[in-house]
Amino acid sequence: NGVVVSANSTVLVGVNAQSKDECTCPVWRPPAQCQAGLCHNDGACHNTHPGFFCECRNDLLKGSRCQGTTRSFSGDGFAWYKPMPACTSLNISMQFMTLQPDAMLFYNGPMDTKNSELQIDYKDYIIIQLKGGRLAMEISMNGIAPVSLEVASTALNDGVWHELAVTQIGKYIELVVDQCRYLGAGSDDSSCRKSVYTPDDDERLNIVAPVQIGGLAPLSGGQAYPSAIPHTGLNGCIRNLRVNDDQYDLASPSYERNSAAGCKLWGGACDSNAIDSLTHCVHGDCYADVQGSTPMVPKCICDPGWGGPRCEKKIEWIQMQSGGFIDYSPKIAFPEQTNDIELLFIPGRVTGAAELTYGADKSQNYVSTSAEMTSDGLTPMAKFDLGGVRNSLTQLKISELSLKENSSYWMHFTRNPTRASLSIDDAYYTSQVLDPTGNSQSFALQVSELFLGTHSGGRGFQGCVGTYRWSNQNLPLRRPQNQAVDPDDESIVSITKSEGVSDGCSLLITCAQLPVGYCSGTMVCMDFWKGAFCTCPEGANAMLGDDGQIIGCGETLAVAKLGISNPAIILILVSLVLLIMLVMLMLVYARRQATPFESVRPEDLNRDNLRPYAIEGGGEADNDQYSIANLRKPVMPIDGNGLSLGPPAPAYTRPPIDDRLRSQLHDLESDQNAAPFDEIRIYEDEKDTVSVVTLESLGSIPETERQQNVGFCSFL
Template sequence: GNGWAWYPALQLCEQSHISLEFITKEADGLILYNGPIVPPKTDEQLLRDFISLELEQGYPRLLIDFGSGTLELRVKTKKTLDDGVWHRLDVFWDSENVRMVIDFCRSAEVFEMEDGSAPEFDDNSCQARGPIPPFSEALNLNVPLQLGGIYRQHFDQTLYHWQYAFTSKGFDGCIRNLIHNSEHYDLAFPALARNSYPACPQTDEVCLKTDHTARCWEQGNCVASLVQAKCYCRPGWTGPTCNLPTIPTTFKPQSYVKFALSFEPDRFSTQLQLRFRTREQQGELFRVSDQHQREYAILELSHGHLQLRFNLNSLRAEEKYLQLNAIAVNDGQWHVVRVSRYGSAAMLELDGGEGRRYNETYNFTGHQWLSIDKQEGVYAGGKAEYTGVKTFEVQSDFQRSCLDDIRLDGKHLPLPPSMNGTQWGQATMARNLERNCPSNRPCSNVICPDPFDCVDLWNEYECTCSEGRIMSADTKGCVDRNECLDLPCLNGATCINLEPRLRYRCICPEGYWGENCELVQESQRLKLSMGAMGAIFVCLIIILALSLAFVLYNRKRKTTKKKRAGPEKDVRETVISYDDEGGGEDDMTAFDITPLQIPIGAGGNMPPDIATCKMPIIYPVMTLLPGQEVNVGFLMEERKNRFDKDPNAPPFDDLRNFTFEGSGSIAESLSSLASGAYRHTPTTVATTSFIHCTDDENQDYNYLTGWGPRFNALAAMYVHHDRTKLTRVVATNETALPALKGGLTSTNLAVTTAAATSCGMGMLAKTTAAVIEEEDEEEEEEDEEEGNVAL
C-alpha cells in the first residue's frame, strides 16, 4: 500500500492500447500513473499531460488528459474488483476517443434474435467511452511510468489545471502482464522502486499450499488467485503437474481428425491453442462451426502466413479476418498459436504474441455468439467431404505437416494415433495420420564441403556451420558464435560464453534457477495439506490409545500375578500339586533336615563368601603293643563307624523317580491299607501271591504251602488258624524256628516280613525278624573267623 515502481514512459502513438492484470483485496488504490512528478515552474511552458488508473470503492476509474482537458471514465461493474481474483483492464485511445474495457466484457448482457437481426448488447457493466477534449490529439509523456503508487514532490494538483484529481493512496496487491502496443514490460526490473517486489507473494503462497499445484515442475506455471490455484502447462506438455510430454501427429495428404466434445463450449468466448510445423503454403489447421457450417471460426495458412477468419451470423456472411502478414510460419520450425475470441472481439498471437506476432480486433459490434456443434462441428487438418460411399475429399488439406497439443477452451483434445480420447473429447474419425513428426532425412544423400555440415531443417537441408558456430565474414569458414550477445540469461544473471559445443552458461542470482535463470526458486519450507495433517493426528491418537491400553493391560496382569500365590507358598499341608514333575513326593511333614547336615568346616557353618577346599580326612594309625592280639570285631566296628561318618563315602543319597509308584497294586492310596484290598507280593519262584488282609475276617495262609518243602513247618504253623491261634502257636512252638531258619532265604524272609507287617500281624513280624537277626549274627561270626585267619 505504500510502494511504487518506475518503468519507461508510455510512447507517443496516434493509436494506443494499454492492458494489465491486477489482483487485490483493497477497495482503493492507485494502479498506474504517468504524468508530472514536480510542481510546474512559472517561466516555462506548462506540460499537463497525464494518465492515471485507480480503484475507487472497488470500481475502476480512469483519468486522462492530453493537455486540453481531463477526461474521467468510470465503470460500474456488477461486482467490485477487490475480490481477490485476477482482473484485466484494457484502455484504448486515439486522437478523439478513449475507451476502457473490463475483463473482455464477459459480464455484458447479450440478446441474440432468431431472425438474424442485430442483437442487443448491454455493456454498461464492462465498458466506458468518452471523447477527448478538443485541440489536443496525443498523450505526450516524458516522465517515468509509475505502478502501484506515486513518488513525487507534494504539490497542489490544481497548479496543472486538472479538472479531476487522482488518489494518492498506494495500491496493495499485485500487477502483471503490462502491455503497451504489443510491447511487454518486464516488471521484474524497475528503474527505481520502493516496497515492491518481483512475483506475487500472495498468490505464490496459495500455489504452495495447494496440493496439485505445489510444484508444477519445470514445464508448467502455477496461476493462482487468492482463493485457488491451477497449473497451466507450457506448449508440448500435459498432466496434472505438467510433467508429461505430448506426442505430435503427422498429417499426410488427404488427412483429417473429427472430434466429439464432452463439454459444452461457451458461446460468447472461444480459446484455442496448438503447436504446428509445416513447409506448406496453404492448409486448414483447426475449425469449429455450428451444425450447418454457417457460424464458424477457422485457423488456417494463407500463403505461408497465419490467418483467422470467423463469422457469427447464421443467416448471412459477416466474416472477419485477422492476419499476421509480417511473419512466415512455413519455415519447418515449431510454432505456437493462440486464438482468443470474446464476442466479436478477437486476438491472434504467435510465439508469445509480441510486436508483429500479435493482431487483434477489439470492437463489440454485430453478433456476439458462436454456436459449436459438439458432434459434427470440430475438425483438425481440414474438413472431409464425402464424394461417394467410401470416397472423400479433404477441403483445405493440411498435408505433410504436423500438429500437437490442441487445447480448446483450455481442455486438451486427443490426437490419433497416439491418443484417441481424453476426458474432454474423443477422436471419432481419423484418416492418413502418422505418430510423431519425423523428417524425410534430406541429408542422407548430401555431402557438404568442409568445414560445413549438413543440417536437417525438417524436410529440408542446409550446408552451414555446426551448432555454436557461425559463418566467417568471407563465408568460407566457421567461427565461434557468442550466444551471450543474444542476452539469453534473465533476471539479472551473468552470461558466460563457452566453447561451441557447450554454447553458454548462465550464473543465476540468488532466488532464481534454470538454464536461463527464468525460474523462481521456491523457499524450502515444510508444506502439509489439511488431509495429511488430519491423517497424522489420527495416527497419533491411535498410537496413544494403543500405548495406554498396553500399559493398563500390563498393570492389571502384574496385579493378577501378585494376588495369585504359587504352590511353594501354599501352607495347606493336605493339598498336593500334581502338575509338576515329582508331584506328591514333597515332604508333607515339614521335616527339618538341619540336624542331618554334616558341617564341612571345623567350626561348623562357614560364611558363604569364604571359599573352602575339601581336604581328605586323616585318621589315626592303630598301633599294637607287643603281645596284644588284634580284635577283628573291634576293627570292623571302628571302620564301619568311620565310613558312616565320612560324607564322601558311597553310597550317596539320590532321588529315584519311579514312573508308576505301586504298579500292580489294587490299592489306590495309602488309606487302602486298612481296607480289604489285596497287596501284590513278588516271590523268588516267579509266581504271584496275594496276602488278603482285612480287619474283620480270618487270614488265609494257604499260600505258604507254595513256597516249597523247606517252609512246610511254617505253613503248618499258620494254615487253618485265625489271628489269635496263630499268635499262640508261634509263641509256643520254638521248635519250628530251626526249620524256619533252614528253609527261608533272604528274599523270602523280606517278603514274609513285609507281608506280616502290612497285615498288622505282630507275632509273624517278630518271628521273621528274629530269624533274620539270628542269620545276621551267624554271618558276622563267620566273617570274624575269616578275618582272623587272614590276619
C-alpha cells in the first residue's frame, strides 16, 4: 500500500526490501492451469478449473501427459533425458526386459573428469545395471568410497518384464525388485530387497549431466566416465521411467543413437491390423513378454473408462444413491502381497466421509479408499490395517488437492510389502515406505470381501463411478440384464448384491447436454473421461497456442490413419509380388509366337485358283463385295435428249456372231463371281493345257478362224 506524502519541500523516500530463501526439491508439480510444455508431443491441453487434462492425438502415446512409455535398445545404443533434481529424497522406478545377463540400464553422473577453476567438479553418480542376471546399483554422493547394492534374486534376463525401484531418503538407500510381490510371510527379503546407509556427508546427488538409459554415449578427447562404470549396452526394452513421480517422455529423448520408441523384442505382438487403432489395445497401453508363461501374448492396460480384451468397450457410468453399494464375490483369490485399486469417480456432495472402495479378509484386515471433508477441503485418502503385532492403521492423503463434487477423477492406490502410494489423475502423488521385516504379516491380505460404496450403512458415497478395477481387472458395475454368459466377460468377480445404484450419472456433463454451437469455429465437442471438451475433428491438424490449448483447427490431413502391422505389410508385399509374377506369366503365354506358316511348295499349287503373291502379285477382287454387275452390262445408247447438239451418231449394225461365241459371251456376262474387266482374262486354250498368256500364240491359229476372231474383236 502506498503512503500519502504531503509537503512543500523535498522528501527523501527509502525502500525497505527483504528476501527469504527456501530450500525445496525442484520436482515437477502439477500447475493449476495449462501452460507451455505441459502436454508432450503436440498434445492438446484443456483447463479443468482448477487443473488440466492432456488430450493425446496420437494412439502410440499412452502417458497421462502424452509421454511415450516404452523404448527399445539394440545393444550399442543409448538415450539422453533431462537430469535428475538435486533433492535429499529420491525415487526412481522403471521396468525392463532383456535376454542378456549384463547390461547398463540407468546412469546419471559426470561425463568429464577434467577439473576447472571456474567450475566445481562434482563426482556424484548413480549406476543401475544387470550383473550376471541380477540387479546391482552403485551410488556416490561426492564421497570417497561409493556404495554398492546387489539384490540376490533369480536371473532377471528371462525375457519377462521386471520392475526396479530405488528409494533414497537422506542417507538411507533401498533397491527393490518386482515390488517384493512374491515375498512370503516370515521369509528373508534379500531375494527382492537390499538397503544400506551411505557414509557420505552429502545427502543428495549433485548432477548436471543428462540421464542416460540403455547404454552410455561414447566420449571424445580426454573425457572419461568413472572407472567403475561398465560399457555394455542393453539389448532389450525399458518402459515407465519415473523420477520423483515425474514420468519421463521416452518417445522424445534429447539425444539418442540406435534406439527407437516401442519394443522390438515382442515383434508384432502389439501391432494391429484394424483401422480403429495402430496398436492391439484400442484405448490402452500394450505390452508383452518375450518368454515366460504367456510369450508374445499382448496385454492391455486400459485408459480410464474403457474395458474389454482390447480396451475397445466403453464402460457406462452408474450413480450411487444415499446408502448405495455393490457387494462383490471374487471367483479366484487376489494376490495377498499386493493391492492395486483404480477408480474413476465423481465425488458428489460429501458431508463427513464417503467411502469409495473396500476390501477385507475374514479377519477384518482391510484396505479402503475414501473422500473425506477436512480443513483443506474434500481430500482423497487411502487406509489399510493389516493387523499383526502392531495392529496399526496406515493412512495416506493428498492434502494439496481439493476435490470438486461435479468433476471426475482417476484414483490409483497401490500397496506392496515395501511401499504404499496414492495418486489422483496421475498428477498428484503421495507415498510411504514400508518395512516388510517389521511385521511378519504386514503385507498379507487375502481378500474375501469386496465393496463399492458404503459397506457399513450410513449416507456414505453419493456420487458416480465410471470404472472400478482391482488388480488390473475391471469389476462389473451393474448386473447383466439376462443370464446369458458373455464370452468376452473379463471380470473374475460377480455382483452378489446391489442397492441404491442406478444407470447413468446426472453429475456428468456430456456433449449431448451442451447447447448447439458450444464449440466455436471448426472445433467439435468430444466426451473424455475427464469431461466434455472442444477439440479438432479426428484427422484434423490442431493448432496450439502458447499455453498448449487449441486455438484452431487446420486442414484435414490428406492421409487417413490406418492401423497395419509389419507382418501384414510383409504379407501384402508378398501377395503383390506373386500377383505381378502371375500377370507377367499370362502376358508371356498370350504373346507366345505361333508356328510360322510354311510356304506352299510349287508342286502343291493348284494352278487354276492359287498363285504365289511374289509371282503374280495381289488380286484385285472386290473385297468390299460391291455388286459390279452393272459395270459388266453394255451401256445403252443415249437418246436424243442428251446434251449433244450435233447430229446423231450413225447406227452400226452388229455383225453376226456364231452360236458358240454367243454362248461363251453369255456365260461370261452372267457370271456373278467374275473379276473386273481391268484384270487379265483368258478366253481360249491352245488344247495343250497351257494358258494363252502372250499374243505370240495367235500365229498358230488357222487363218480363217484368226480373221473371224480379229473381226469380232474389232467389232467389240
